[in-house]
Amino acid sequence: MFIPCDRGRGSAAPDFKGFTLLMPAVSVGNVGQLAIDLVISTLDMIKVGYFYTDCLVPMVGNNPYATAEENSTELSINAEVYSLPSKKLVVLQIRSPFIKNKYRPFCETLLSWVKSSQCARVVLLSSSHAYQRDDEQLLGTPLRYLLTPDLEKAVGGRVQELNWKEMEKVAAYPGISDTDKVLHIPGGGITKLLFTESCSKGIQMAVLLKFCSEGDNIPDAFVLVNYLNEWLQLIKSEVSTSNNSTDPSSQWKIPSSWRLLFGNGLPPALF
Amino acid sequence: MATFFGEVVVAPSRAGLDEEEDAREETPEDREIRREIEKKRYRQRCSGGIDVLWTWKAGGCGEEPLVCSRFIVAIGRNAAAFLSSFILDSVCWEVVGVVKLWNEWCRTSSTTNVLPTDSFCLFYRLISDPTVLLCQCSCYVAEDQQFQWLEKVFGSMQKKGLQVTILSTCPVADYKTQESTLTLASPFLRALKTKEFQDQVCCPLLEQPNIVRDLPAA
Numbered sequence: 001m002f003i004p005c006d007r008g009r010g011s012a013a014p015d016f017k018g019f020t021l022l023m024p025a026v027s028v029g030n031v032g033q034l035a036i037d038l039v040i041s042t043l044d045m046i047k048v049g050y051f052y053t054d055c056l057v058p059m060v061g062n063n064p065y066a067t068a069e070e071n072s073t074e075l076s077i078n079a080e081v082y083s084l085p086s087k088k089l090v091v092l093q094i095r096s097p098f099i100k101n102k103y104r105p106f107c108e109t110l111l112s113w114v115k116s117s118q119c120a121r122v123v124l125l126s127s128s129h130a131y132q133r134d135d136e137q138l139l140g141t142p143l144r145y146l147l148t149p150d151l152e153k154a155v156g157g158r159v160q161e162l163n164w165k166e167m168e169k170v171a172a173y174p175g176i177s178d179t180d181k182v183l184h185i186p187g188g189g190i191t192k193l194l195f196t197e198s199c200s201k202g203i204q205m206a207v208l209l210k211f212c213s214e215g216d217n218i219p220d221a222f223v224l225v226n227y228l229n230e231w232l233q234l235i236k237s238e239v240s241t242s243n244n245s246t247d248p249s250s251q252w253k254i255p256s257s258w259r260l261l262f263g264n265g266l267p268p269a270l271f
Numbered sequence: 272m273a274t275f276f277g278e279v280v281v282a283p284s285r286a287g288l289d290e291e292e293d294a295r296e297e298t299p300e301d302r303e304i305r306r307e308i309e310k311k312r313y314r315q316r317c318s319g320g321i322d323v324l325w326t327w328k329a330g331g332c333g334e335e336p337l338v339c340s341r342f343i344v345a346i347g348r349n350a351a352a353f354l355s356s357f358i359l360d361s362v363c364w365e366v367v368g369v370v371k372l373w374n375e376w377c378r379t380s381s382t383t384n385v386l387p388t389d390s391f392c393l394f395y396r397l398i399s400d401p402t403v404l405l406c407q408c409s410c411y412v413a414e415d416q417q418f419q420w421l422e423k424v425f426g427s428m429q430k431k432g433l434q435v436t437i438l439s440t441c442p443v444a445d446y447k448t449q450e451s452t453l454t455l456a457s458p459f460l461r462a463l464k465t466k467e468f469q470d471q472v473c474c475p476l477l478e479q480p481n482i483v484r485d486l487p488a489a
Contacts, residue, residue: 054415054417054418054419057414057484057485058414058417058484058485058486058488058489059482059483059484059488060463060482060483060484060487060488061463061477061479061480061481061482061483062463062476062477062478062479063479064479064480066479072476072479073464073466073476074466075463075464075465075466077488096484099414099415100414100415101415102415256479256480257479257480258480259447259479259480260447260448260449260480261480263447264446264447264448264449264450264451264452265448265449265450265451266451267451267453267454268451268454269453
């Protein structure tokens with residue numbers, strides 16, 4: 001599944017042992033994917049390979065993180081892997097939806113790749129339909145987390161310190177009070193499947209998600225990536241001297257591919 | 272999502288989510304239609320409902336791969352018509368293969384005698400240089416067939432020093448640019464190339480945030 005980039009004669013295949021794998025779920029508003037774009041773009045991550053898979057709709061384009069003419073001509077496809085060894089971080093970006101009935105095989109192959117490459121843990125960025133929140137979820141923070149039992153032991157304390165809110169379970173049969181509670185992540189794509197599979201396979205996985213709706217999801221991406229940063233500290237959140245508050249939003253670099261998200265310029269003849 | 276009349280409808284998502292809930296809301300009629308389509312797709316002995324038939328294999332040549340140095344693929348009716356009008360003729364080119372596939376949008380057959388209005392996918396070889404291969408694919412290859420198409424076509428080739436050129440068209444309205452597409456001089460060309468391609472490209476490269484999808488991307 002994973003094909004390393006050819007970096008020249010003699011270069012070894014990348015080693016992800018002990019790394020944190022950061023990846024998005026293709027979910028409502030594409031928030032996870034947008035947040036991953038911000039991480040790759042800001043940290044100037046190097047592409048180390050891609051996934052050769054028949055599970056995602058094919059697409060190709062030029063370098064989405066291009067900053068100048070010289071680096072704009074590298075081809076980019078639907079599932080690529082970037083790495084930052086100094087932070088022991090490996091990032092998977094997924095750029096297209098799943099082909100019908102192929103999301104299960106993809107999850108299985110992905111999790112077995114995680115095991116074989118000996119990643120220490122997986123952090124999944126995702127989102128869920130805001131309109132499916134219950135009365136209590138409408139109040140307070142729209143951000144939630146989930147930890148597999150193995151990761152709970154390792155980082156549960158840190159998460160408590162950060163005062164994060166765990167994703168609530170809902171009744172399996174709404175309206176009936178004494179029914180079992182189950183995990184329900186509407187609009188989350190493969191989030192629930194990956195999480196439940198990781199629990200049963202003993203993989204350390206954290207899910208960070210935001211309640212949102214379709215629309216301009218750029219602000220949602222910023223909120224989610226700042227949430228991630230509270231824990232992983234990927235970039236320093238500088239204290240702003242003017243209003244004495246911590247606002248790291250301005251330190252994330254927007255990639256050049258985010259241009260024209262809502263269409264072209266207007267024809268002058270319209271007016 | 273609540274609408275003007277107060278009922279709650281499921282909002283469609285850009286993310287193209289394939290939720291398990293969709294299957295539960297199917298009517299029995301929908302389920303029957305879906306089952307029939309799946310049966311038809313996979314009825315053929317090959318997987319994914321797609322098969323590549325090479326004429327040079329029929330003569331008992333065994334499973335030897337075709338040696339190919341240049342492979343030109345025209346995807347879509349416009350690109351296929353371009354090849355028919357300017358490149359192909361019965362003197363210099365011979366048919367060497369055909370793709371047989373079926374999906375909900377089109378069906379191709381194993382005949383090589385096609386009309387321009389048919390959906391077909393044919394392979395031609397230059398008689399004077401048999402390592403030059405050409406493919407005209409005017410049929411729609413469904414997203415779950417694209418991978419099989421690639422594996423079956425490229426799997427039959429010996430790819431030493433192979434140069435692949437893909438010709439395709441996209442609507443001008445899909446082109447993302449700062450100005451309005453109304454004032455753009457169309458048609459116009461754009462290209463994508465791998466870093467291994469060292470030759471001169473005859474037109475500008477495709478600018479961000481434009482992308483290519485489906486079979487040309489695959």
